[in-house]
Amino acid sequence: MPVPGLACDNPLQKLMRVGLSTSVIQRGHTGIARYVVSLVRAVIDAGRDIELVLFALEEDLDLFSFAKNHAVIVPVSERYRSAARDIAWHQAVLPRLAHEHRLDLLHVPSYRRMLWQKPCPLIATIHDLAPFHVKGKYDWKRMFYARFVVRHLAQRQSSIIAISQSTAHDIQRFFAVPPERITVIHNGIDHERFKPADHDAARAIVAERYGLAAPFFLYVARLEHPGKNHLRLIEAFNQFKARSRSNWRLAFAGSDWHGAEVIHGAIAQSPCAADIKCLGFVADAELPSLYSAAGGFVYPSLFEGFGLPPIEAMACGCPVICSTRGSLGEVVGDAALTFDPENVADVTRALERIATDASLRDRLRSAGLKRAHQFTWNACANSTIEAYQRAAPGDLCRPMNRSAVQKPRICVPTP
Numbered sequence: 001m002p003v004p005g006l007a008c009d010n011p012l013q014k015l016m017r018v019g020l021s022t023s024v025i026q027r028g029h030t031g032i033a034r035y036v037v038s039l040v041r042a043v044i045d046a047g048r049d050i051e052l053v054l055f056a057l058e059e060d061l062d063l064f065s066f067a068k069n070h071a072v073i074v075p076v077s078e079r080y081r082s083a084a085r086d087i088a089w090h091q092a093v094l095p096r097l098a099h100e101h102r103l104d105l106l107h108v109p110s111y112r113r114m115l116w117q118k119p120c121p122l123i124a125t126i127h128d129l130a131p132f133h134v135k136g137k138y139d140w141k142r143m144f145y146a147r148f149v150v151r152h153l154a155q156r157q158s159s160i161i162a163i164s165q166s167t168a169h170d171i172q173r174f175f176a177v178p179p180e181r182i183t184v185i186h187n188g189i190d191h192e193r194f195k196p197a198d199h200d201a202a203r204a205i206v207a208e209r210y211g212l213a214a215p216f217f218l219y220v221a222r223l224e225h226p227g228k229n230h231l232r233l234i235e236a237f238n239q240f241k242a243r244s245r246s247n248w249r250l251a252f253a254g255s256d257w258h259g260a261e262v263i264h265g266a267i268a269q270s271p272c273a274a275d276i277k278c279l280g281f282v283a284d285a286e287l288p289s290l291y292s293a294a295g296g297f298v299y300p301s302l303f304e305g306f307g308l309p310p311i312e313a314m315a316c317g318c319p320v321i322c323s324t325r326g327s328l329g330e331v332v333g334d335a336a337l338t339f340d341p342e343n344v345a346d347v348t349r350a351l352e353r354i355a356t357d358a359s360l361r362d363r364l365r366s367a368g369l370k371r372a373h374q375f376t377w378n379a380c381a382n383s384t385i386e387a388y389q390r391a392a393p394g395d396l397c398r399p400m401n402r403s404a405v406q407k408p409r410i411c412v413p414t415p
Helices: 031-046 058-067 083-092 094-100 140-155 165-175 199-210 230-244 260-269 284-293 308-315 328-332 344-356 358-372 377-391
Strands: 016-021 050-057 071-076 105-108 122-126 159-162 182-184 216-220 249-253 276-280 296-299 320-322
Touching: 016 094, 016 377, 031 050, 031 058, 031 377, 050 058, 058 071, 083 094, 105 377, 122 377, 140 165, 159 165, 159 377, 165 182, 182 377, 199 284, 216 230, 216 284, 216 308, 230 249, 230 260, 230 344, 249 284, 260 276, 284 308, 296 308, 296 344, 308 320, 308 328, 308 358, 320 328, 320 344, 344 358
Parallel strands: 016 050, 016 105, 050 071, 105 122, 122 159, 159 182, 216 249, 216 296, 249 276, 296 320
Antiparallel strands: none
């Protein structure tokens, strides 16, 4: 059957050729990486008439090994990895590649990499507009680019995917993009990976792997200051420990990022430094054990465009306490205990309630599991494909060659 929404008199099946830039995934260490890799996998699994052309930096190719039999993979030289060179590559090289690969549509999942030229219809995913909400989120050059240059790029896109209603509202407010060109598509989670596990077994694994034998609060986020709000959480944890004298610990899972040295300094000066542990980057495969072992998941971020970790924690049966800033209130609903992330006393009270109230933990586990099942990558992929179809040319008409799709193909590196 023809792709729904595409008008064509040719009775043969049609294949939409969609390019996807993946250069912002930071070797798989970011939330955007989770989005890109999961979306690619789900689009392939959906079995719809889409042929993906993935543009991937050479050291990121292994992250897409699962797609090599189902997509065209175009390696991009590592010399374009830095932010400035990557932006230049998107503006100067990618438009030419779009022509060379005869793309019907080009999807760029990062607002800083959106194209000015229009070699074909363009779709961008905007995850958040944090620079408009969090002072000092990035250095002044990134802040200037995000606040002023990106506005004009956004207005040139055929369509924009926002990962939350909160982000959609910001796109209209700050970029003056009309609402009819914005589609809200929530992220999903991998329910095969993130699911309830035996708490005691998970604690044994985590105790052996990370030395976390006592009950602990978990925070999964890159160590970024000030946006992720680690300092107030550390202060709240100090107060919690002083008042409760409990053996609970605090674990940070995430790579060092902008301002990480400030966070490490606060930990070193904490009277509870021995009970605060930085685990560094934790691979996706190891996260479920951490979520399942934690006594509570705490997420005090000052702003999020979505917030995958709280939903992943819920899916694993971990009680969640979090901020409601940005999209977080929209995402967690009434399945989390919420607090004001700028009020240390409020955060402290939330930590105390989770540590001392078993019935609250049980209620949050039950509500969290129910909430988490509302978010799937299959739903995200199907909605994204529908967005592709709406943005693609109405006269798209290309006979589909399924045998070509099934053969491994990796193109020569770009110059």
